[in-house]
Amino acid sequence: MQKASIGKILLALVISCVYIYLFGIVQVVHVSADNEREIEVSIPEATTSAETEKTPETTTIKLQDDKKPTLADVKAQTTATTKAETTTSTTTVKKRTPAPAADNTVIIPETTTVTTTAAATTAAPETTTAETTSAPTLTPDNSGEEQLSVYDQVTGTYYTAGAREIIARAVVGEIWNEFPDEAVKAQAVAEYTYIKKNNEMGVSPTTALKTDVYDRIYKLVDEVLGEAIYYNGEMIQCSFFASSCGYTNSAENVWGVDYPYLRSVDCPLDKTTDPNWGSTDSYSSDYIKNAVQNTLGIALTGDPSKWFKINSRLDNREHGWVTSISVGGMTKANGKTIDGRTIREKVLGYSLKSAAFDLKYDKNSDKFIFTTYGHGHGVGLSQYGAKALAENGYTYKQILQHYFTGVEIH
Template structure:
């Protein structure tokens, strides 16, 4: 039986089979209490390639950060990543995706995970023990990604549903990210074949220079829709069809070649990891980083409920 069950309401509660946990709003600058570590007390069932493994939340988060961020990143960026990952994990651990586990180690499904004993990642988790992001009392969907160009995307522009805390916001220069820019070249024949495999009604009988019509863009700088061969295609669909790094796409055409230039990597919704790095290098705290990328959220600390001894009152 899974050890984590999440009930999200006006004031959310996390209940485990042997622990009673409460959500307590407090200043994140307060020193850790004498209560037991929240992350060490919460146990997860984690689906791995070789089966399901039981581990505490702390060990899982250390592995997530190890997979998601380089150890060379500033400590405030690593702390921001730890809080985003903790929030994402607890929201995911509700049984909807994995009938026999709370979360998995597949980055395309939940979050990446690499076994690690690095002190750098351990310190980031310890320093933020139990801290999560909430909006109107509920855990947020704390999505994050590698890097973007100038602005993040709003959730509505990528997934179609408006999320008040996942709006398009500015992001600092991230051009130093290793996967920030990519150029993908296709012959006109290859481009046509790929597009027609998904849109057989597309008309690419003219010269390549005439294939592209009006292109509209999102606030985050990605393609919203593009008319290609008389067909209206979304930026997210173009990214999927051509296996591109992002929807921030610039087309360049010649008589026999189509070049696609992309900027940023990932869905670009939520916190940019290289943006967090840049903000941390500019001496912004993890709180400032998180409150910048997630609009209108609050930082809460989850604690293990203290149980008084018999015939005594709780201090």
């Protein structure tokens, strides 16, 4: 009898141990499954339906430097009492890998075959190329409003929506909400021309769509929406940039395509409004030596003070766009003339603000010091120049006709 009781007690203990062991495994499996589920739901889907897609948040994304002027004081951008207007529209969205940061206002010759070149993670392609991906089908909304399609570099998505929303958000992606009225309207017309022309060619052009758009911007866009820039009756290839070195560049000098309306014009007021004027960047001689070797295949030796010599500038202007520069005694590399764009884009990966610069070597610090004038490629509308002209009484049409030679706006 006593032996039987002991046996029952042992059996109960064994059963209890087994139960505790199994219960522990169930808890571990339950926790692991929950963690896995949390990971799965945190990964966004590659595509989102039009019914559930919300306007992308863009406040934490850095915009491309050459298209976004940097004002000295941006407090008004976040403290202004005016509020952003909310718009709704039917959208078509497709995901793709975001484009690299670079000058992305690109001229697309109608008669020239354009190829896309792969780029490094921070540097643009050696030659500026056009966005060649076909635009998504434009789906009209119920209101019948004109639809435009762009590739939004902020979110890395194609975006199709009403022209009013696209232009207003793209304008603030280029200039601040606080720019003068006529400068805003000039940018709106230029932006519409740029996007509309590309859409007609089957291309969704790259732009940056902001969400913090003030009511004022929408009202100004409404005043000019649908107006475009024409040369001899045809909509132009429109381009714009932050600021010049005192005069604009030409499309022929930058992209090798001569358009009569994209030639160099004076804009002396840029240096009075642009905080980028006279910016400096310095690089050690070792950095320069390796960068030149890796990109141009030129071995730099001897005295660093003799490595570079600026030979010419566009129209021989002071602080002008560098059109020829000797590097280690060489004026060509890879079969091409070495110019300011070569140094800025290829050798230094767009870290310089423009291809209009002065250059000197400081022996004491063993560094090369670049002083740049303006910001961007320099072709077309200067945004800080437009700001200065608007503050001096120019209308948006006068501003556009100053920067785009011989054009009409309607």
